[in-house]
Amino acid sequence: MTKFAVFVLIFFLIISTLIIKNSTKEIEDEIYNVKENLLFLENRLKDSKLEFDYLSSSEKLLEFQKLYFENSLQKKSLQEIKTLKTYNSEIKIGNLTILGKNYE
Amino acid sequence: MNNSNRFILYDDKDEFEYNKNKADLDIKFNRVSFIFFVFFIISIIYSIHLIHLGSRKSDLSNSNQLKITNKLHRADIVDRNGSFLAKTVSSIDIGINPVDVIDQKKLLLNLGYIFRDKNYEPIKARLKKKKFFWFEKTITDNNYEKIMMLGDKSIQAEEKLLRIYPQKNLFSHIIGQIDNDNLGISGLEKSLDKQLKNNKISVQLTVDKNIQFLIREELLKYNKIFRAKGSATILMDVNNGEIISIVSLPDFDPNKREKIIDVNYINRATKGIYEFGSVFKTFTLAAAFNEKIIEPKTEFIDLPKSLTCDGSLIREYNNKISSNLTVEQILIQSGNIGSVRIGQKIGEEKYKLFLSKLGIIGGINFDIEEVGRPIKFNWGKCPLATASFGHGITTTLIQVVKAYSIIVNGGFDVNPTLVKKNKKTKKEKILNQDVTKKILPILRKIVSTKEGTAKLANVNGYEIGGKTGTANKVSGGVYSNKKINTFVSVFPTSKPKFILAVMLEEPEINEDYIYEYRDGSNFKLKGSPRNTAGWNSVEVAGHIIEKIGPILATKYNEVY
Numbered sequence: 001m002t003k004f005a006v007f008v009l010i011f012f013l014i015i016s017t018l019i020i021k022n023s024t025k026e027i028e029d030e031i032y033n034v035k036e037n038l039l040f041l042e043n044r045l046k047d048s049k050l051e052f053d054y055l056s057s058s059e060k061l062l063e064f065q066k067l068y069f070e071n072s073l074q075k076k077s078l079q080e081i082k083t084l085k086t087y088n089s090e091i092k093i094g095n096l097t098i099l100g101k102n103y104e
Numbered sequence: 105m106n107n108s109n110r111f112i113l114y115d116d117k118d119e120f121e122y123n124k125n126k127a128d129l130d131i132k133f134n135r136v137s138f139i140f141f142v143f144f145i146i147s148i149i150y151s152i153h154l155i156h157l158g159s160r161k162s163d164l165s166n167s168n169q170l171k172i173t174n175k176l177h178r179a180d181i182v183d184r185n186g187s188f189l190a191k192t193v194s195s196i197d198i199g200i201n202p203v204d205v206i207d208q209k210k211l212l213l214n215l216g217y218i219f220r221d222k223n224y225e226p227i228k229a230r231l232k233k234k235k236f237f238w239f240e241k242t243i244t245d246n247n248y249e250k251i252m253m254l255g256d257k258s259i260q261a262e263e264k265l266l267r268i269y270p271q272k273n274l275f276s277h278i279i280g281q282i283d284n285d286n287l288g289i290s291g292l293e294k295s296l297d298k299q300l301k302n303n304k305i306s307v308q309l310t311v312d313k314n315i316q317f318l319i320r321e322e323l324l325k326y327n328k329i330f331r332a333k334g335s336a337t338i339l340m341d342v343n344n345g346e347i348i349s350i351v352s353l354p355d356f357d358p359n360k361r362e363k364i365i366d367v368n369y370i371n372r373a374t375k376g377i378y379e380f381g382s383v384f385k386t387f388t389l390a391a392a393f394n395e396k397i398i399e400p401k402t403e404f405i406d407l408p409k410s411l412t413c414d415g416s417l418i419r420e421y422n423n424k425i426s427s428n429l430t431v432e433q434i435l436i437q438s439g440n441i442g443s444v445r446i447g448q449k450i451g452e453e454k455y456k457l458f459l460s461k462l463g464i465i466g467g468i469n470f471d472i473e474e475v476g477r478p479i480k481f482n483w484g485k486c487p488l489a490t491a492s493f494g495h496g497i498t499t500t501l502i503q504v505v506k507a508y509s510i511i512v513n514g515g516f517d518v519n520p521t522l523v524k525k526n527k528k529t530k531k532e533k534i535l536n537q538d539v540t541k542k543i544l545p546i547l548r549k550i551v552s553t554k555e556g557t558a559k560l561a562n563v564n565g566y567e568i569g570g571k572t573g574t575a576n577k578v579s580g581g582v583y584s585n586k587k588i589n590t591f592v593s594v595f596p597t598s599k600p601k602f603i604l605a606v607m608l609e610e611p612e613i614n615e616d617y618i619y620e621y622r623d624g625s626n627f628k629l630k631g632s633p634r635n636t637a638g639w640n641s642v643e644v645a646g647h648i649i650e651k652i653g654p655i656l657a658t659k660y661n662e663v664y
C-alpha cells in the first residue's frame with residue numbers, strides 16, 4: 001500500500017510539474033516578449049534622447065538664435081536676473097547671486 | 105499395547121501448510137522495482153525535457169536573420185545632466201550568401217526596388233563567385249524591415265555596434281577614443297575600459313556639456329585674438345573636486361578615428377608640464393601663513409630691486425614696485441624679491457613639504473592616464489628662491505587647480521575628479537583654517553584694486569579673486585621669449601565655490617583688440633600694452649565668467 005502511495009505521489013508530482021511547467025512556459029514567453037519590447041523601447045528612448053540632445057545643444061540653440069531670434073534673445077547679466085518667492089501669500093523678489101538666492 | 109512400538113504413517117498430500125516461498129517473493133519484488141525503474145526512466149526523460157524547455161531561448165532569438173556582435177558592448181558615457189558624451193549605437197549590415205540564392209533575377213529585382221541608386225553590375229559579378237559578400241553596410245531601419253519582408257534565405261543581416269561621440273570635439277581630450285577591437289586607447293575610454301565593457305549602466309561624469317561648450321567657444325575666440333599656440337581651462341568645484349569643465353585646445357573629433365601624433369594636440373590641462381610663474385607666489389604666502397611665520401600686514405623694508413644667486417639675476421618684473429611692501433602688497437603687486445624673502449623665511453624643507461601636501465610636486469591620481477609628472481626639482485638655496493616666485497619649478501594645470509582649491513576651501517584636501525561619485529568622502533583637513541581667511545581677501549584685491557594685476561576680470565556680482573602668472577617658456581633647455589600666461593580665479597571670495605584656471609600657451613600681443621575696463625569708467629583701450637597674463641588670460645577668464653556665471657548661479661544653486 002505504501003509503495004502504491006509513493007508511486008501515486010511520484011506520478012502526481014511528475015504530472016503536476018508538467019502542467020505547471022507548461023502553463024509557466026506561456027508566462028515565460030510573455031515575460032521574454034515584454035523584456036524584448038522594453039529593450040527595444042529603451043533603445044528608442046535613448047535614440048530620441050540623443051536626437052533631443054543634438055537639437056537642444058548649445059551649438060544648435062545658438063544656430064537657431066542667429067536664424068530666428070537674433071534680436072529677441074539677449075544676454076542677461078547676473079544683476080538683471082531676479083528670484084521670486086511667495087511667502088505667506090506675499091510675493092518677494094530677490095537678487096540672484098552666484099551663491100544662489102538673496103531675499104534680504 | 106505399547107505405543108512406543110507403533111508407527112503412524114502420515115499422508116500429507118492433502119494437507120496445507122503456509123510456507124513463504126522465497127523465489128515467489130523475488131519475482132514480485134522485481135516486478136515492482138521494474139515498474140519503478142520504468143517510471144524513473146520516464147521521469148528522467150521528462151526532467152531532461154523540462155530542463156531543456158527551461159533553458160531554451162525564445163524562437164525570436166533562435167532566428168538567424170539577425171546576428172548581433174555582442175563583442176562590442178560598451179556602456180554609454182553621460183555628463184552630469186544625463187546628456188550623451190559617448191554612445192554605443194547599432195548599425196545593420198546586409199550580406200548575401202550566393203549559395204542560398206534560389207532565384208537570382210527575382211532577388212536582384214527586389215533589391216533594386218529597395219536600393220534604387222545602387223549599381224548592380226558588381227553585385228551580379230559577385231553573385232557568380234558563390235562567396236558570401238556584404239551587400240550594403242549601415243542600412244536604415246526602414247530598409248532593414250523591407251529586406252526582411254523579402255524572406256530570402258540568402259540575405260543575412262548582422263547588427264554591429266558603433267561608438268559615437270555626439271559632442272564631437274567638445275570632450276575629445278577627456279573621453280578619448282576606442283580602436284576597432286573595442287579597446288579604449290585614450291582618455292576615459294582607456295582608464296574606464298573594463299567598467300564600460302562590463303557594465304550596462306551609463307557612466308556619469310561631473311562635466312556639464314553646456315558650460316563646456318560656452319567655455320570652449322570663448323577660448324577658441326581668444327585663441328584667435330591672441331594667436332596662441334594652444335590653451336587650456338579648468339572649472340572645478342573647490343569643495344568636492346568635481347570638474348565641471350575641462351578644455352584643451354587644439355582638440356580633435358574622436359568620430360573621425362584619426363591617429364593623433366602631432367604633439368600640439370597634447371592635453372594641456374593635465375598632460376602639459378609648465379612653469380607657471382607668479383601663480384606660485386600664492387603657495388609661498390599660504391605656506392608662510394600655515395607656518396604662522398608672517399601675517400598679511402607684516403612689512404618687508406628696503407627690498408632691493410634685484411639680487412643675485414649663484415650668478416643668476418633675480419629682479420622685479422616692474423621697477424615701479426615699491427621697496428617697502430607688506431605681505432599683502434607683495435602678492436597684489438606680484439613682487440618677486442618680496443616672495444623670495446618670504447620663501448627664505450619658510451625654509452627649504454617646510455616649503456617643499458607644503459608644496460608636496462598641496463600635490464604640486466610629484467604626480468597626481470586622476471581619472472585619465474594622460475597626466476604629466478612634474479620635472480624633478482633639485483632643491484637648494486637658489487632653487488628655493490626661484491621656486492618662491494614660480495621660476496624653475498614645473499607642474500601641471502590640474503595640480504595648480506587642486507592646490508588653489510585646498511588653499512581657498514578652508515584647507516581640506518580635494519582630489520580633482522571627472523567621474524560622478526554618489527558616496528561622500530570624508531574631508532581631511534591639511535592646512536590651518538586661517539590660511540584661507542588670510543589669503544582670500546588678498547586674492548580678491550588682486551582683481552578688485554588698481555594695483556592688482558587682474559583688474560580686467562572684475563566682473564560685477566561674482567566677487568572674483570585670483571592670481572596671474574606670466575612665465576617664459578623653456579625651449580631647447582633655455583628660456584625663450586615665448587610665454588605661458590595663466591590666471592587662476594576663485595569665486596565668490598566670500599564663500600569660494602568655483603575655481604577657473606585659464607592658461608594660454610605662446611600668446612601674442614593684439615594691437616587691434618579693444619579692452620573694456622570693468623571699473624565702471626567705461627574706459628576702452630585699444631591694443632595689448634604687454635604680453636602678460638593680466639592682458640590676455642585675465643581678459644579671457646573675465647569673459648568666460650560673464651558668460652557662464654548666470655548658469656552657475658541658477659543651475660548650481662537652490663534658487664527656488
